[in-house]
Amino acid sequence: MTVPIETGPAAGPAPGPGEAPGKDTGKDGALSGAWRGVLRYALAKLGGALLSIGMVVVATFFLFRMIPGDPAIAYTRDVPLTPDQLDLLRRQMGLDRPLPEQFLDFVLKALQGDLGTSYEYRRPVAELIGERLGPTLLLVGTGLTVAVTLGLWQGTRAAWNHGGRLDRFSTGISLVLWSVPTFWLGLLLLMVFAAGVGPIPGIFPTRGMEDVDAPGGPLYLLHVAHHLVLPCITLVAVVYAQYLVVMRSSLLDEIGQDYVTTARAKGLRDAEVRLRHAVPNAMLPTVTLVFLHIGLVVQGAVTTETVYSWPGLGLLFYEAIKGPDFAVMQGTFMVLCVAVIVMNTLADVLYHVLDPRVRSA
Amino acid sequence: MTLLEARDLHVEFTSRGRRARAVDGVNLTVGEGEIVALVGESGCGKTTLARTLLGLERPASGTVRYGGTPLAYSTRALKAYRREVQLVPQDPTGSLNPRHTVYEAVAEGPRIHGLRDERQRVASALSRAGLRPPERFFPLYPHELSGGQRQRVVIAGALALDPGVLVADEPVASLDASVRGEILALLLRLRAELGLSALVVTHDLGLAWNIADRVAVMYLGRIVESGPVEQVLGSPSHPYTQALLSVLPDSPAPVVLRGEPPDPTRVPGGCRFHPRCQVLAAGKAAEAGVDGRCRSQPLGILPAASGPQVACHFAEGSRTPA
Numbered sequence: 001m002t003v004p005i006e007t008g009p010a011a012g013p014a015p016g017p018g019e020a021p022g023k024d025t026g027k028d029g030a031l032s033g034a035w036r037g038v039l040r041y042a043l044a045k046l047g048g049a050l051l052s053i054g055m056v057v058v059a060t061f062f063l064f065r066m067i068p069g070d071p072a073i074a075y076t077r078d079v080p081l082t083p084d085q086l087d088l089l090r091r092q093m094g095l096d097r098p099l100p101e102q103f104l105d106f107v108l109k110a111l112q113g114d115l116g117t118s119y120e121y122r123r124p125v126a127e128l129i130g131e132r133l134g135p136t137l138l139l140v141g142t143g144l145t146v147a148v149t150l151g152l153w154q155g156t157r158a159a160w161n162h163g164g165r166l167d168r169f170s171t172g173i174s175l176v177l178w179s180v181p182t183f184w185l186g187l188l189l190l191m192v193f194a195a196g197v198g199p200i201p202g203i204f205p206t207r208g209m210e211d212v213d214a215p216g217g218p219l220y221l222l223h224v225a226h227h228l229v230l231p232c233i234t235l236v237a238v239v240y241a242q243y244l245v246v247m248r249s250s251l252l253d254e255i256g257q258d259y260v261t262t263a264r265a266k267g268l269r270d271a272e273v274r275l276r277h278a279v280p281n282a283m284l285p286t287v288t289l290v291f292l293h294i295g296l297v298v299q300g301a302v303t304t305e306t307v308y309s310w311p312g313l314g315l316l317f318y319e320a321i322k323g324p325d326f327a328v329m330q331g332t333f334m335v336l337c338v339a340v341i342v343m344n345t346l347a348d349v350l351y352h353v354l355d356p357r358v359r360s361a
Numbered sequence: 362m363t364l365l366e367a368r369d370l371h372v373e374f375t376s377r378g379r380r381a382r383a384v385d386g387v388n389l390t391v392g393e394g395e396i397v398a399l400v401g402e403s404g405c406g407k408t409t410l411a412r413t414l415l416g417l418e419r420p421a422s423g424t425v426r427y428g429g430t431p432l433a434y435s436t437r438a439l440k441a442y443r444r445e446v447q448l449v450p451q452d453p454t455g456s457l458n459p460r461h462t463v464y465e466a467v468a469e470g471p472r473i474h475g476l477r478d479e480r481q482r483v484a485s486a487l488s489r490a491g492l493r494p495p496e497r498f499f500p501l502y503p504h505e506l507s508g509g510q511r512q513r514v515v516i517a518g519a520l521a522l523d524p525g526v527l528v529a530d531e532p533v534a535s536l537d538a539s540v541r542g543e544i545l546a547l548l549l550r551l552r553a554e555l556g557l558s559a560l561v562v563t564h565d566l567g568l569a570w571n572i573a574d575r576v577a578v579m580y581l582g583r584i585v586e587s588g589p590v591e592q593v594l595g596s597p598s599h600p601y602t603q604a605l606l607s608v609l610p611d612s613p614a615p616v617v618l619r620g621e622p623p624d625p626t627r628v629p630g631g632c633r634f635h636p637r638c639q640v641l642a643a644g645k646a647a648e649a650g651v652d653g654r655c656r657s658q659p660l661g662i663l664p665a666a667s668g669p670q671v672a673c674h675f676a677e678g679s680r681t682p683a
Contacts, residue, residue: 258450258451258452258455258456259457259458261417261450261456262450262456262457262515262518263458263469264417265415265417265443265447265448265450266443266447266448266469266470266473266518266522267439267440267443267444267470267473268469268473272473277458280460281458281459281460284460355460
């Protein structure tokens with residue numbers, strides 16, 4: 001019999017004892033080696049972050065010197081003064097000295113944790129920031145937790161119903177909210193739910209984190225939570241779309257992968273495939289982006305805090321610009337920038353910890 | 362004895378309002394310890410047929426049987442079925458979760474099915490798939506392995522469940538020629554040592570020749586010729602099989618098929634191959650007096666017999682007088 005076909009690869013003898021694994025390192029060696037790599041990477045990233053923070057310090061100082069407005073006049077709150085008095089004041093504030101000298105002074109003091117004294121409040125800036133940090137962390141922390149949870153959950157559902165009604169509805173709503181200006185949405189909610197429109201009574205407080213007559217004890221928490229509702233909703237509505245969209249698209253990528261089919265063929269139910277394979281893998285890019293986007297949340301917090309007079313860093317920053325209160329501006333700006341840099345660094349390092357492919361590379 | 366069986370299987374998809382008959386009446390059996398190759402060009406429905414045999418796709422009509430029992434599509438029945446019939450997918454890189462280690466990938470099946478002695482099962486599956494010593498591979502991630510090693514891990518993942526049948530969809534298409542031979546040798550060895558049956562889906566006739574006991578040739582959703590590998594690939598009866606074989610490099614006179622590639626949303630009347638049939642075009646069908654039937658009379662669905670069979674008016678006509 002003739003064999004009219006090309007004889008493919010020979011079905012020869014069985015291959016010998018298994019091929020050597022790609023790496024020579026044994027089990028323990030490979031693991032600790034990988035983690036050593038992560039550590040080295042983290043240290044390098046930390047160095048980069050410190051460099052960025054240094055740049056921020058430089059930029060902060062010179063940026064705010066370019067803003068028009070005389071701090072001496074702002075300091076006296078428009079009380080008429082003679083030019084001599086103003087000169088004296090400027091000398092006391094150190095504004096008469098050459099810029100490089102002022103800068104050196106600023107850096108040396110900042111290193112010791114002294115961010116100067118507020119002209120407006122006549123108190124150390126570091127103290128003011130410490131006071132305002134709590135409310136901001138409460139607002140941003142709560143808002144971010146809700147936004148991330150909501151976004152990831154809706155994104156997962158949207159991807160699983162790809163092209164369906166639920167997908168179009170939830171994606172559409174989130175994108176509309178994302179496109180809405182934060183202050184506008186804030187004012188709208190304030191009008192409807194705090195001031196009350198027509199028959200709707202105002203059910204939430206209009207401003208601040210607590211009233212003068214705030215109750216003590218455990219009731220205080222409820223009191224603050226009541227104040228937190230509207231600012232939090234505003235912040236969540238404006239930022240959760242990005243988490244939804246990122247989760248949705250990365251999950252869609254994963255669903256198309258062959259290993260999802262393999263898992264199904266092994267006997268996993270669809271819901272289990274989603275939980276064990278697709279969602280954890282889709283979380284990888286999402287987690288990174290969550291951290292990278294925290295900068296945007298900080299920006300949203302400035303607007304939200306201003307609209308609702310929330311006594312946080314954002315409001316402090318806004319009030320300082322109106323001053324202009326140089327020391328406070330510099331201080332809050334630096335804190336906000338450092339927060340973003342820290343989060344970005346964390347995102348980079350986290351990616352390495354989470355992804356075995358990058359980890360060992 | 363028949364292990365895996367497709368009976369009068371139809372699978373349809375609807376795309377842009379048009380019905381595509383991806384699998385359009387297929388009878389196929391895989392016996393115990395038998396390796397059957399399913400060959401055909403891209404888009405002929407062979408992957409869909411494989412997916413349906415795995416229970417990943419639901420047939421529009423017809424049944425998939427395992428050991429004589431029709432497959433039910435309840436969650437529990439599918440789970441039980443998947444212990445017996447396992448998939449070896451085409452692309453080992455894509456079919457391994459990049460964030461699971463080799464151990465986790467192979468252990469997944471036994472975990473799903475609640476099998477005991479997980480560690481021992483994984484080790485035994487890996488060594489049967491040729492990855493020895495298995496413990497060395499446990500902590501590795503897919504990206505640390507070569508393509509051949511990845512395919513071995515995928516095969517080990519299937520073997521960990523001690524299945525009766527492997528359904529391999531182009532198991533070596535994405536591998537280098539040198540590795541290809543090793544994987545094929547592995548499949549043959551598994552058959553010899555474990556009595557494993559396999560349905561190998563491929564467009565590579567050389568592979569079918571090397572590995573299969575029987576071959577089924579698929580064209581546009583139907584099996585047009587089937588039988589022992591020497592018969593079908595040695596002296597093909599169907600013009601389509603002849604054309605496939607004629608374009609292999611050492612063939613004397615290649616037959617280039619004319620016409621559009623087959624479209625499952627528009628299956629031609631009469632013999633479904635007639636618009637591209639070189640025998641009809643050359644007038645040989647007319648000489649035999651079957652050209653009218655080629656164009657108008659549909660052919661019956663081939664039964665799932667193990668002997669040589671062909672669905673062609675011309676071949677039937679020329680065989681009868683002989």
